[in-house]
Amino acid sequence: MSRAEKPILKTLGRAFFLPEGYYFLSNHLEKLRLPTEETTISNDAGQLWETALGELECSLSRPNFRTWYIGTTGLNYDNGRFVIGVANTFVAEYLERNQRSLIEKTLIKLTGCPNMELTFQVLGNPRGARSSGKASAVTRTATRCFNPRYDFDSFIVGNSNRLAHAAALSAAQQPGRSYNPLFIHGQSGLGKTHLLQAIGQVASNEGRNVRYVSGEQFTSEFVSALKERRADEFRELYRGVDLLLIDDIQFIAGKAQTEESFFHTFNELHNSGKQIVLSADSPPRAISQLEDRLRSRFEWGLTTEIASPDEKTRLAILKARAEEAGEEITPDVLDYLASEVIRNIRELEGNLNRVLAYSRLLRSAVTPDLARRALKNIAGEPEAAQTDTPAHLLDTVAECYEINTEALVGRRRDKETANARQVAMYVLKSQNIWSLSEIGRMVGDRSAATVSHACDKITRELEFNPLLKRKINDIEGRIRRE
Numbered sequence: 099m100s101r102a103e104k105p106i107l108k109t110l111g112r113a114f115f116l117p118e119g120y121y122f123l124s125n126h127l128e129k130l131r132l133p134t135e136e137t138t139i140s141n142d143a144g145q146l147w148e149t150a151l152g153e154l155e156c157s158l159s160r161p162n163f164r165t166w167y168i169g170t171t172g173l174n175y176d177n178g179r180f181v182i183g184v185a186n187t188f189v190a191e192y193l194e195r196n197q198r199s200l201i202e203k204t205l206i207k208l209t210g211c212p213n214m215e216l217t218f219q220v221l222g223n224p225r226g227a228r229s230s231g232k233a234s235a236v237t238r239t240a241t242r243c244f245n246p247r248y249d250f251d252s253f254i255v256g257n258s259n260r261l262a263h264a265a266a267l268s269a270a271q272q273p274g275r276s277y278n279p280l281f282i283h284g285q286s287g288l289g290k291t292h293l294l295q296a297i298g299q300v301a302s303n304e305g306r307n308v309r310y311v312s313g314e315q316f317t318s319e320f321v322s323a324l325k326e327r328r329a330d331e332f333r334e335l336y337r338g339v340d341l342l343l344i345d346d347i348q349f350i351a352g353k354a355q356t357e358e359s360f361f362h363t364f365n366e367l368h369n370s371g372k373q374i375v376l377s378a379d380s381p382p383r384a385i386s387q388l389e390d391r392l393r394s395r396f397e398w399g400l401t402t403e404i405a406s407p408d409e410k411t412r413l414a415i416l417k418a419r420a421e422e423a424g425e426e427i428t429p430d431v432l433d434y435l436a437s438e439v440i441r442n443i444r445e446l447e448g449n450l451n452r453v454l455a456y457s458r459l460l461r462s463a464v465t466p467d468l469a470r471r472a473l474k475n476i477a478g479e480p481e482a483a484q485t486d487t488p489a490h491l492l493d494t495v496a497e498c499y500e501i502n503t504e505a506l507v508g509r510r511r512d513k514e515t516a517n518a519r520q521v522a523m524y525v526l527k528s529q530n531i532w533s534l535s536e537i538g539r540m541v542g543d544r545s546a547a548t549v550s551h552a553c554d555k556i557t558r559e560l561e562f563n564p565l566l567k568r569k570i571n572d573i574e575g576r577i578r579r580e
């Protein structure tokens with residue numbers, strides 16, 4: 099790797115060079131074609147493993163990836179032998195038993211080496227090497243390390259997450275005394291894990307016994323404990339904590355025995371005034387297959403939602419991330435990125451990382467134009483989409499709503515036309531070519547704020563309105579075909 103390329107790794111954390119001219123940002127699971135840059139694959143075990151993690155992240159469910167892979171490191175790579183550092187023998191055993199072949203295939207693909215021999219080394223145990231497979235799964239399970247980046251200081255508060263943040267802070271500062279349980283729900287990538295880990299870090303810094311696990315990890319620990327006849331140990335482990343944080347609790351729904359075990363754990367902790375914090379992708383009443391007795395308990399304390407961030411919050415997050423990365427980004431670029439239609443904060447951070455990567459690789463300053471090109475390029479959209487004119491896009495939307503284009507960009511305010519107009523703004527925005535102000539001008543001289551509001555509204559509505567989803571798919575299909 100050349101000296102000029104090194105800062106990218108430092109800045110982006112998980113941005114790596116892959117063969118075939120692809121630049122990969124594991125946060126976003128997308129590929130950026132950079133035709134002019136020479137790319138190399140590093141022999142360094144740490145970098146190689148990070149690249150492999152990016153690939154693995156694509157092929158596994160989020161809870162699965164988070165439970166078993168976060169915290170692992172590439173320790174050594176030599177002649178087809180790869181040593182992976184893991185937090186404890188429980189993780190080593192799980193990876194060895196269930197993921198070995200996938201990991202091997204991934205590493206073989208990345209290195210081009212025909213064979214790969216894996217060793218899992220438990221970190222902190224010098225004799226570590228491979229797991230024995232005999233000792234107790236429960237006693238070996240350590241509390242998951244917290245990501246130091248996920249603390250309250252780095253969490254940006256806005257309208258979408260104010261209540262969740264305040265409740266989380268209160269649970270961290272006065273565990274068991276305010277909202278118990280605290281149930282935080284929201285779509286993927288909106289900060290649930292961040293808040294849970296922030297709570298865990300505060301409480302554990304104060305010397306409390308904290309346990310943070312995902313719903314998936316809770317389930318597999320429980321199943322292993324049963325198999326190994328260590329149910330008592332499992333019970334003790336979970337019921338002896340001051341603060342229990344379970345991420346993605348929806349994972350236990352429909353697993354009768356795990357639900358039963360969690361029911362008793364919950365009751366015991368709650369009765370003894372211990373704090374419980376849960377996160378899920380939906381509110382308790384919307385988690386399908388969850389036992390009623392758990393559902394009602396989850397609603398005993400405070401149920402709070404994290405919603406999609408508004409533009410102001412998006413801007414604040416971008417500023418913070420740019421600062422963290424040591425990058426000076428001009429306000430017009432930040433405004434442009436904040437105005438982008440995104441599904442979640444992970445995607446927002448992803449966009450920023452893409453722009454930074456693009457600018458470094460092309461050695462060009464970060465301007466709104468470069469940002470636009472970077473996002474367009476990385477999205478890998480077909481050339482045809484780039485030639486779409488605003489007029490063509492507006493015509494297509496108007497056609498789908500069976501109104502004429504003049505009405506679409508005119509002053510009519512009936513519900514149908516207003517809705518079609520908002521969809522038009524959303525469709526224009528999702529082309530990633532024009533700024534909010536430019537789009538505002540295209541749809542009858544409307545303000546950037548109106549466009550932003552429309553895009554946010556449609557993004558939110560798409561989450562629960564299948565008719566709208568179908569309509570937009572139809573419009574996008576027509577645009578592609580034409």
Ligand SMILES: Nc1ncnc2c1ncn2[C@@H]1O[C@H](COP(=O)(O)OP(=O)(O)OP(=O)(O)O)[C@@H](O)[C@H]1O
Pocket residue numbers: 160248252253254255259284285286287288289290291292293379415443444447
């Ligand atoms: N309010 C915020 N301020 C700063 N960063 C945030 C905020 N909300 C989320 N993030 C960042 O967004 C990314 C995704 O957040 P996180 O992993 O907590 O989402 P999640 O809701 O747990 O998603 P999932 O359900 O997919 O696991 C993280 O990098 C996190 O730090």
